[in-house]
Amino acid sequence: xxxxxxxxxxxxxxxxxxxxxxxxxxxxxxxxxxxxxxxxxxxxxxxxxxxxxxxxxxxxxxxxxxxxxxxxxxxxxxxxxxxxxxxxxxxxxxxxxxxxxxxxxxxxxxxxxxxxxxxxxxxxxxxxxxxxxxxxxxxxxxxxxxxxxxxxxxxxxxxxxxxxxxxxxxxxxxxxxxxxxxxxxxxxxxxxxxxxxxxxxxxxxxxxxxxxxxxxxxxxxxxxxxxxxxxxxxxxxxxxxxxxxxxxxxxxxxxxxxxxxxxxxxxxxxxxxxxxxxxxxxxxxxxxxxxxxxxxxxxxxxxxxxxxxxxxxxxxxxxxxxxxxxxxxxxxxxxxxxxxxxxxxxxxxxxxxxxxxxxxxxxxxxxxxxxxxxxxxxxxxxxxxxxxxxxxxxxxxxxxxxxxxxxxxxxxxxxxxxxxxxxxxxxxxxxxxxxxxxxxxxxxxxxx
Ligand code: NCW
Numbered sequence: 001x002x003x004x005x006x007x008x009x010x011x012x013x014x015x016x017x018x019x020x021x022x023x024x025x026x027x028x029x030x031x032x033x034x035x036x037x038x039x040x041x042x043x044x045x046x047x048x049x050x051x052x053x054x055x056x057x058x059x060x061x062x063x064x065x066x067x068x069x070x071x072x073x074x075x076x077x078x079x080x081x082x083x084x085x086x087x088x089x090x091x092x093x094x095x096x097x098x099x100x101x102x103x104x105x106x107x108x109x110x111x112x113x114x115x116x117x118x119x120x121x122x123x124x125x126x127x128x129x130x131x132x133x134x135x136x137x138x139x140x141x142x143x144x145x146x147x148x149x150x151x152x153x154x155x156x157x158x159x160x161x162x163x164x165x166x167x168x169x170x171x172x173x174x175x176x177x178x179x180x181x182x183x184x185x186x187x188x189x190x191x192x193x194x195x196x197x198x199x200x201x202x203x204x205x206x207x208x209x210x211x212x213x214x215x216x217x218x219x220x221x222x223x224x225x226x227x228x229x230x231x232x233x234x235x236x237x238x239x240x241x242x243x244x245x246x247x248x249x250x251x252x253x254x255x256x257x258x259x260x261x262x263x264x265x266x267x268x269x270x271x272x273x274x275x276x277x278x279x280x281x282x283x284x285x286x287x288x289x290x291x292x293x294x295x296x297x298x299x300x301x302x303x304x305x306x307x308x309x310x311x312x313x314x315x316x317x318x319x320x321x322x323x324x325x326x327x328x329x330x331x332x333x334x335x336x337x338x339x340x341x342x343x344x345x346x347x348x349x350x351x352x353x354x355x356x357x358x359x360x361x362x363x364x365x366x367x368x369x370x371x372x373x374x375x376x377x378x379x380x381x382x383x384x385x386x387x388x389x390x391x392x393x394x395x396x397x398x399x400x401x402x403x404x405x406x407x408x409x410x411x412x413x414x415x416x417x418x419x420x421x422x423x424x425x426x427x428x429x430x431x432x433x434x435x436x437x438x439x440x441x442x443x444x445x446x447x448x
Contacts, residue, residue: 019122226299239300245310
């Protein structure tokens with residue numbers, strides 16, 4: 001039996017996002033976001049679910065903070081809904097919206113929990129989308145203004161700031177694959193959106209530094225570990241393209257101020273260009289204090305002409321799958337974070353999300369025996385420990401998610417929480433995985 005012991009300053013936390021938990025979509029002057037529009041459009045979200053009520057955390061945040069306290073985490077990552085602060089994206093600040101987050105932040109601090117704030121977790125004000133959204137560079141200016149208001153309102157209270165959550169999802173998933181709001185299917189648009197979001201990130205970091213805001217700032221990319229199924233050069237190249245789509249396309253600009261050439265060429269062959277303006281790459285590569293990584297999965301692939309965007313087909317090698325049909329690949333976490341260190345140096349890393357979706361059943365006693373989820377966590381904690389032992393500067397881990405919540409295009413059926421949400425009564429029930437994590441935190445580790 002191996003002893004898995006984490007450093008005493010390892011930052012344990014959980015994460016959520018505004019649109020997925022808050023509800024109260026028309027309260028206290030909140031404007032509409034692209035997710036209100038998208039989820040109210042029939043056929044876009046499973047079961048035509050929407051976030052109008054979600055977990056009602058807008059009214060139940062004290063209960064949620066009490067759950068965090070019970071769990072024993074040191075930090076809580078949540079996002080701010082831009083349309084609560086600027087209902088039209090720009091213009092006058094809506095103080096009532098700010099007040100909600102003041103209440104949340106104060107409740108967290110009172111409970112001894114460090115707030116980690118994500119500025120953009122996908123709920124773009126609809127008014128900005130009406131003017132082109134992230135494809136319009138005016139959205140960058142609006143974002144920086146919004147960020148400035150938040151930096152100033154919460155200066156001194158927030159130790160960790162995250163500009164964007166998963167820029168790949170904001171760009172490719174939402175504007176090329178079309179599965180998320182605003183639901184476009186246009187590769188050029190997706191590449192433009194990715195670029196503009198990264199510029200917006202860099203501009204926000206510049207503003208953060210210029211204001212002398214306290215705390216640390218970084219961004220979160222969703223990294224994936226995709227390996228070639230054989231050593232044939234065409235399979236190696238195809239798997240690399242598929243991986244770079246999530247990884248290098250975002251990590252290289254963030255740290256090196258360049259796009260991976262082989263990917264630029266690949267897109268160019270499809271008639272797609274990155275709309276880089278003078279100074280953009282320097283802006284994107286502003287030094288950051290940490291990198292946030294969301295890790296869920298990985299896989300194997302080989303070259304197949306005309307398969308997907310990259311002539312790459314996934315090969316099924318027998319991974320266990322979650323209810324999202326994502327491969328369970330804990331070793332992939334070790335590999336991808338080792339790669340981050342090798343490729344981008346010793347920047348502190350926080351796993352800003354990791355977790356699993358499984359079908360849960362609430363027993364008559366109000367329990368959820370989610371062994372598969374607890375096992376998923378255990379396996380990934382083992383890899384976190386292995387990473388720390390091998391010298392990768394992994395500083396913290398946020399479980400996704402505190403609560404079952406509105407799982408975007410998948411609606412409410414897909415549950416990622418370590419706490420079960422009964423959507424009829426809004427009662428919260430900690431699952432067995434919650435108690436597993438609670439014990440790991442209390443003991444500083446576990447026997448594997
Ligand atoms: S959907 C997604 N997620 C989940 C979400 O709840 C959270 O807000 C996100 O940060 C869990 O973590 C992230 N990520 C998208 C993953 C890629 C899906 C690929 C679909 C292909 C069609």
